Amino acid sequence: GNSVTQMEGPVTLSEEAFLTINCTYTATGYPSLFWYVQYPGEGLQLLLKATKADDKGSNKGFEATYRKETTSFHLEKGSVQVSDSAVYFCALSPFYNQGGKLIFGQGTELSVKP
Amino acid sequence: EAGVVQSPRYKIIEKKQPVAFWCNPISGHNTLYWYLQNLGQGPELLIRYENEEAVDDSQLPKDRFSAERLKGVDSTLKIQPAELGDSAVYLCASSLDAQGQNIQYFGAGTRLSVL
Numbered sequence: 665g666n667s668v669t670q671m672e673g674p675v676t677l678s679e680e681a682f683l684t685i686n687c688t689y690t691a692t693g694y695p696s697l698f699w700y701v702q703y704p705g706e707g708l709q710l711l712l713k714a715t716k717a718d719d720k721g722s723n724k725g726f727e728a729t730y731r732k733e734t735t736s737f738h739l740e741k742g743s744v745q746v747s748d749s750a751v752y753f754c755a756l757s758p759f760y761n762q763g764g765k766l767i768f769g770q771g772t773e774l775s776v777k778p
Numbered sequence: 779e780a781g782v783v784q785s786p787r788y789k790i791i792e793k794k795q796p797v798a799f800w801c802n803p804i805s806g807h808n809t810l811y812w813y814l815q816n817l818g819q820g821p822e823l824l825i826r827y828e829n830e831e832a833v834d835d836s837q838l839p840k841d842r843f844s845a846e847r848l849k850g851v852d853s854t855l856k857i858q859p860a861e862l863g864d865s866a867v868y869l870c871a872s873s874l875d876a877q878g879q880n881i882q883y884f885g886a887g888t889r890l891s892v893l
Contacts, residue, residue, distance in 0.1 A: 705886070706886055707869065707885050708821070708869070710883075765826065766882060770819050771820050
């Protein structure tokens with residue numbers, strides 16, 4: 665079946681540190697991959713996406729590359745800010761006949777200290 | 779452009795009581811989703827609508843949960859009767875259509891506490 669596994673949190677970093685949040689997936693075919701972010705008290709917002717192998721999604725300094733050979737979509741940022749503190753969700757949308765259904769990982773909480 | 783609007787934001791009820799959540803999707807979005815998010819977990823799909831038709835409700839506990847999307851716009855999710863284990867955040871999302879590449883836009887959610 666389809667599933668997403670993320671590294672467990674919480675992740676605590678100092679401001680300007682490098683961020684990596686690991687995400688691996690299991691899926692048939694070629695799913696689309698997403699990172700969503702949830703700030704405290706708010707709904708999920710799309711951070712970036714990639715729809716085919718070797719695509720790189722990027723937004724607000726965050727990047728993730730669709731790696732089919734390792735079934736991974738790790739999130740990275742070169743220099744985090746306090747305002748990046750949030751919960752990050754990796755998700756996939758199966759390729760065929762799934763109606764755009766999103767399958768989420770369990771989320772990784774990021775806390776950035778000044 | 780207004781986003782996905784959900785109400786209420788918070789709801790506290792006693793077990794065995796009924797409760798309803800309302801969602802107004804982004805204008806023009808044909809596909810509407812209800813997700814359940816338990817504490818510390820990612821959202822899980824409960825039901826998906828294409829216009830007014832429920833096309834995927836396989837994860838909806840139909841003995842106590844029901845949903846409707848009248849005229850293919852607003853949607854209501856109901857629980858009757860509520861149980862302690864229903865305490866969670868209920869998220870509504872919408873997208874232009876059901877293509878897997880399309881972005882789903884989420885509302886802020888309704889946090890339900892069942893006492």
